[in-house]
Amino acid sequence: MRRAASLIIGAIITALALWLLWVLQTALDMGAGPRLAEQAFAGLPTTGVSNPVTAVLLSYRGYDTLLELGVLLAALLGIWSLGVASPGFQPAGVVLSGMVRLVVPLLVLTGGYLLWVGGYAPGGAFQAGALLGAAGVVMRLAGDETAGLPGIRAQRWLIVAGVAVFVLVGLATLALGQGFLSYPQAWSKWLILAIETAATVAIGTTLAAAYVGGRPWSHAVVGGRD
Amino acid sequence: MEQLLYGGAGVILFALGLWAFLVYEPLLRKLIALNIMGSGVFHLLIAIAERGELPPDPVPHALVLTGIVVAVSATALALAMGRRLEDDSGGR
Amino acid sequence: MDASLALAVSVPLIGGLLATALPKRAQGLGLLASVATVLVVGWVMAGVWQQGSLHAELGGWAAPLGIALAADGLSAALLGMAALVALGVGIYASGYFRSADADRHFWPLWLLLWAALNGLLLAADLFNIYVTLELLGLTAAALGALTGTVDAVRANLRYLLVGLLGSMTYLLGVALVYTSYGTLDLGLLSNALEPGPVAATALVLMTAGLALKAALFPLHFWLPPAHANAPAPVSAALSALVVKAAFYLILRLWLDVFAPVVTPSAAGLMGMLGALAVIWGSWRALRAERLKLLAAYSTVAQIGYLCLFLPLLQALPPGAERDDLFVALVLMALTHGLAKAGLFLAAGLVQRSAGHDRIDDLGGTAQHMPATTFTIALAGTALIGLPPSGSFVGKWILMTSALESGQWWWILVIAIGTLLAAAYVFRVLSRAFNLEPTPRSFVTQARTEVPALLLALTSVAVLGLAADPLWRLLGAGGGA
Numbered sequence: 001m002r003r004a005a006s007l008i009i010g011a012i013i014t015a016l017a018l019w020l021l022w023v024l025q026t027a028l029d030m031g032a033g034p035r036l037a038e039q040a041f042a043g044l045p046t047t048g049v050s051n052p053v054t055a056v057l058l059s060y061r062g063y064d065t066l067l068e069l070g071v072l073l074a075a076l077l078g079i080w081s082l083g084v085a086s087p088g089f090q091p092a093g094v095v096l097s098g099m100v101r102l103v104v105p106l107l108v109l110t111g112g113y114l115l116w117v118g119g120y121a122p123g124g125a126f127q128a129g130a131l132l133g134a135a136g137v138v139m140r141l142a143g144d145e146t147a148g149l150p151g152i153r154a155q156r157w158l159i160v161a162g163v164a165v166f167v168l169v170g171l172a173t174l175a176l177g178q179g180f181l182s183y184p185q186a187w188s189k190w191l192i193l194a195i196e197t198a199a200t201v202a203i204g205t206t207l208a209a210a211y212v213g214g215r216p217w218s219h220a221v222v223g224g225r226d
Numbered sequence: 227m228e229q230l231l232y233g234g235a236g237v238i239l240f241a242l243g244l245w246a247f248l249v250y251e252p253l254l255r256k257l258i259a260l261n262i263m264g265s266g267v268f269h270l271l272i273a274i275a276e277r278g279e280l281p282p283d284p285v286p287h288a289l290v291l292t293g294i295v296v297a298v299s300a301t302a303l304a305l306a307m308g309r310r311l312e313d314d315s316g317g318r
Numbered sequence: 319m320d321a322s323l324a325l326a327v328s329v330p331l332i333g334g335l336l337a338t339a340l341p342k343r344a345q346g347l348g349l350l351a352s353v354a355t356v357l358v359v360g361w362v363m364a365g366v367w368q369q370g371s372l373h374a375e376l377g378g379w380a381a382p383l384g385i386a387l388a389a390d391g392l393s394a395a396l397l398g399m400a401a402l403v404a405l406g407v408g409i410y411a412s413g414y415f416r417s418a419d420a421d422r423h424f425w426p427l428w429l430l431l432w433a434a435l436n437g438l439l440l441a442a443d444l445f446n447i448y449v450t451l452e453l454l455g456l457t458a459a460a461l462g463a464l465t466g467t468v469d470a471v472r473a474n475l476r477y478l479l480v481g482l483l484g485s486m487t488y489l490l491g492v493a494l495v496y497t498s499y500g501t502l503d504l505g506l507l508s509n510a511l512e513p514g515p516v517a518a519t520a521l522v523l524m525t526a527g528l529a530l531k532a533a534l535f536p537l538h539f540w541l542p543p544a545h546a547n548a549p550a551p552v553s554a555a556l557s558a559l560v561v562k563a564a565f566y567l568i569l570r571l572w573l574d575v576f577a578p579v580v581t582p583s584a585a586g587l588m589g590m591l592g593a594l595a596v597i598w599g600s601w602r603a604l605r606a607e608r609l610k611l612l613a614a615y616s617t618v619a620q621i622g623y624l625c626l627f628l629p630l631l632q633a634l635p636p637g638a639e640r641d642d643l644f645v646a647l648v649l650m651a652l653t654h655g656l657a658k659a660g661l662f663l664a665a666g667l668v669q670r671s672a673g674h675d676r677i678d679d680l681g682g683t684a685q686h687m688p689a690t691t692f693t694i695a696l697a698g699t700a701l702i703g704l705p706p707s708g709s710f711v712g713k714w715i716l717m718t719s720a721l722e723s724g725q726w727w728w729i730l731v732i733a734i735g736t737l738l739a740a741a742y743v744f745r746v747l748s749r750a751f752n753l754e755p756t757p758r759s760f761v762t763q764a765r766t767e768v769p770a771l772l773l774a775l776t777s778v779a780v781l782g783l784a785a786d787p788l789w790r791l792l793g794a795g796g797g798a
Contacts, residue, residue, distance in 0.1 A: 006249040013248075017241035020490075021234050023519045024270075027497045028229055030516070034500030037275075037283035039383045052284035053291070061288060063376045063385045067437060067449045068292045070331065071456060074430050075299035077338065078460025079306040081423035082471070083313075126291055160335040167328050167335075180324035182378030203295075210302040213309060233497075240490060247483060256479055263486045267493055274497045285383075286496065289445055293489065296452045300482050303456055307463060307475040314468050 048189030050120040057124065058192045062181045066170070069162040069199060076159055076206045085214035091143035100142040107135040115200050119189070125162075125196040129203025136208025147208045152216045155209060162202030166195050232273035239266030253308040257301055264297045322361040323374040323387040326397065327437045330355045334429035341422040345412055348425035352408040355432060359401040362440075366394035367791060373442075381443070381503035388442040388505075391792035392648060396566055397439050399652045402776065403558045403659040404432050406769035410663050411551040413765030414670075420549075423464060431457035431555065438563050444492045444502040447567060448485060451531070455481035458560045462548035473543035480540045481531055484564075488527030491520040508575040521576045525568055532564035534625065535595030538618045542602075545614040550666020553610060557617045558659040562651055565624055569647075572628060585632035592625025593731040600738035604745065609665045609675040612742055613658065616701055619735060620654040626728050627716065633723045645792050646715035649785055653708030653777045657700035660774030664693040667766055681749045688760050689767045691747075696774035698743030703736055708781030 040052055040060065047059040057065050092100065111131035118124030140147035149155055169191055170181040178184065183191045209216075243263030247256050271286040271293075333351020337344040365372045371390040375381065389397070411428070415421040434453035441447045459478035463471045492502065498516045501507055511517055533541040541561070545553045572580055572588075599619030606612040627647040634640040667690045669675040672683035685691070700707040713732060720728040761767050781788075 009248050010245055013241050013245045016244075017238055020237045020241070020519070021230075023494065023515050024233050024237060024497070025230055026514075027494060027516045028233070028274075030498055034510075035277065035283045036285045036383055036500060037277075037281065040284050041281070043379065043383060053287045056284050056288035057291060059377055060379050060383045061285075061292075061377070061385055061445075064288075064292050064446055064449050067434075067446070067453055068295050070334075070430060070433065071296050071449065071453045072299045073334075073338070074427060074453060074456045074460065075303040077423070077426050077430070078303045078456060078463075081427070081460055081464055082306050082310045082466070124291075126295055156339045156341070160338050163331065164335050167331055170324065171328060174321055174324060179374070179378055180321075180328075180376050182376075207298070210299075210306075213306055240486075243486075244483075247479075253475070253479075260479065260482050260486065263483075264489075267486060267489045270490070270493045271496070274493070286493075292445075292449065296449065300452065300456060300478070303460060304475060304478050304482075307459075307471055307478065311468060311471055311475065314471075 046185055046188070047192075048183070048185070048187075049118075049192055051118060051122065051124070053122070054118050054124050054192070054196075058195060059183070059188070062166075062170075062195075065199075066163065066166045066181075069166065069202060072203065072206050073159055073163060076210050079210055079213065080215045083214050085145075085212045085216060087145060089141060089143050092141075096142050100138055103138060104135045104148070107131050107138070111135075111200065111204070115196060118196065119193070125199040126203060128196075128200040130207065132200065132204025133207025133211070136204065137211050140208070140211060145212075146216060147212050149205060149208055149212070149216070155205060155216070158205040159202055159209065162195075162199035165198035169195060229273055229276065232276075233270045236266045236269030236271075236273060239263070239269060241266075253304070257304055257308075261297060261301060264293065268293055320365060320372045320374045322358060322365055323372055323389060323440050324376065325358045326355070326362050326440060327387075327433050329358050330429045330433040330436065334426045334433060337425040337429060344422045344425040348429060349408060349412060351429055352405055352432075355436075356401045356405050359397050359436070362389055363394045363398050363791075365389070366391060382501040382506050385446050386442040386503060386505075387440040389440055392566070392569070393439045395648050395652060395788060395791055396562065397436060399655045400432070400435050400439070400559050403555065403655060403773060404435075406659060406663070406773045407551045407555050410554075410666075410766045410769045413763065414549070414551055414666065420464060424461065424549075424551075427457045427461050427464075428552075428555075431461065431560075435559055435563055439566065442504045444495060444504065444507070446502075448489050448492060451481075451485055451488065451564075451567075454560060454563060455485065455531070458552075458556055459544075461552040462544055462556060464552060465547065465549050467547065469543070470547035473540075473547045477540050477544040484527040484530035486527070487530070488524045491523030491527070494520040494523070504570070504575050508577070511576065511578060513579050517576065517579045521571060521579055524571060528564045528568050528571075529591075532561055532568060532621055533618055534565075534568075534621055535591050535598055535618065538595065538599070538621075541618060542611055542614040545617065545662075546608065546610040550610075550663055550669070553613070553666070554659040554662035557614065557662055558655040561617060561621060562655055565621060565651070573631060573644075580632060582629070582632055585629040588625050589629035589725075589728065592622040592628070593728065595619060595622025595625065596731050596735040597622075597738070600735050600742065604738055604742040606742075607676055607678070609668060609677055609680070609746065610662065612677065612746070613661050613665055616661075616739070616742070617654075617658060619739070620650075620658070620701070623654075623713075623716075623732075623735065624651055626731065629725060630716070630719050630723055630728070633725065634719065639719065639722075641789075641793060642715055643719050645785075645789050646712040648792060649708045649781060649788060650712035650716075652788075653700050653712065653781050656773045656777035656781070657697040657707070657709075660693050660770045660772075660777065661697035661701070663766070663770035663773070664690045664697065667763070667770070668694075677746055677749065680746070687767070689771055692760075693767070693771045693774045695743075695747055696771070696778050698747065700774070700777040702739045702743055706782035707778045708785060709777075710782060711785055 115128035136147035246259035438450040462474035603615035
């Protein structure tokens, strides 16, 4: 019965895939088609960054990135609402903990480099934040219950930092009569760097905290599950 | 032609993920299936960013980066919920 | 450049950030942010009322490179409804959660959900819609699981997964659109769009993804358990707002952006699914043993009613008659949103007071809480579509246009749905008239009972008797 059902589903999905492939070919055959690349390159000099992907993420479509950081925050808040974290793993042996002591600073350093390089080459806030998050994961795997994160109160400020700086910059430009997130050209580069730095910290903290998988213990003593 | 090859691979990944999502019960398989579907869509977006001689279009690249963060967030929340269910039912 | 649009998203967002960072003050900050958001939404609505529509380019980049926010009559009407419901839910929630811990988790997620909802209703960009949909889906699932019971977590995990499946399908449609048309802006896209397999397939993919999120029959299976197991204020928001948001996007795509692609048979198919949803949802609501499950199934039926409008709107040429029908559609959506929010909030109070919400054993409880029982009666009036509720006017116009356009069979569906709705509402109310001692006061707990009552009252009295401004709002907005 189950087998029959999965076969039928398989047949329907195969037909769907063939249809989609045909549609894709039709879409590609319609010619080169319009695209936004030329406009994106043309606007690049006024954005303050020379990496076009960073320009799209932080300038042209900055509002998307703002909400995306909100999604990340919402996921962690959801995880925290589910309960307290399980205790960490047992402390690592000499070899692993020695390696962790070596790898974590390297990860942080590389993260900082990626953040800076994002202005003109592949890199940027998410890549840098992912490395910081990875540093947290490595530390928790090596037995650090908190994944190297500070206490709950500091964590709360760190995870909102990305969205907060982003939205405050937006409101500031709005107050200046420029429109939401319209950076003045002279400040554009530095505003983008400020937003990206805050976003890196927030992404790194959020990913590591999500890996911990629940509210940190200190808070659990106060609250507890209801 | 190359575009169809790479974009088509994305479409096929999407279809494979959809199949696995519908057929398999366990949470982990469903989540992996969803992520494969997502990779398929991202694959397609990357493929259409490339247009012959011209430099690649940065807009789909940025969309994919945004999409990845969203997918990571959703996966993390789903895993935490699944973990909570497992804890409550005594590790079923 | 209109500042109000960006503020309608930023204000609840900042509220959510503050409530996250300062958990001990979450409730106060949350209520403050709610009031501020309502004021900003009022500003947006005033702008639409005066100028017909609002448009703002974000980041100083014009579409297609940048992202725009836009508001017309349709989005303004739904924004207003969302603000009313959200304010009611917020006040109710401030008296509902018993543990400080649940309260602290509720507020940040709730304000993020509100920001996502406003963002979605104002979005004018296909990819931006995807991001707001995900923010909405994640916060909704997390809030739904807030009771922490195994049933709630399981149902909302399923809701989360189904929502993700819907978003991925939607995103594939967006990728196809970008391949062919090189733009994500709704306005530019609707100008560039030409009927053909690519546009049709993109519309089908996006609609399928959204139908999953809007719980359109037969993709509604996830809704009843998820909504019935969530905490009462959350169920109210999920049923009244989150499901409607996905349906709003279907409307936007079918009537606005992809209008040239939509064929009569496609619209007819949506109407068919709507008809099945009306009958199936109402039938299951009648058979439901629990009050919250009844309310959840009734939501499935109500989404069905909204779909019935699509084939008729498609058949009518632009003109006064079509505008009337469109206003009727919005009126139904608003009435249902307010009534369902009131019903779920009231059901939560009944459940709390009785310790359960089994309909057959509710008699005494209902009588101890006159205000809550009255709320259920009012919400029921709106769900059935009795005068003077807004849905009475909506159904009346719907039936008239069905007759006039020769699609009389929809009237049968409406009649069956209405009878079933009357049956399930009276089934609940009849329990309230047992012989029990009459309580001394009408209202027993003002903070939670009054918001529920006011929401239900608005759906019956305000939307039914004073619906005229809606014509102006939507007519001026040219949403149809």
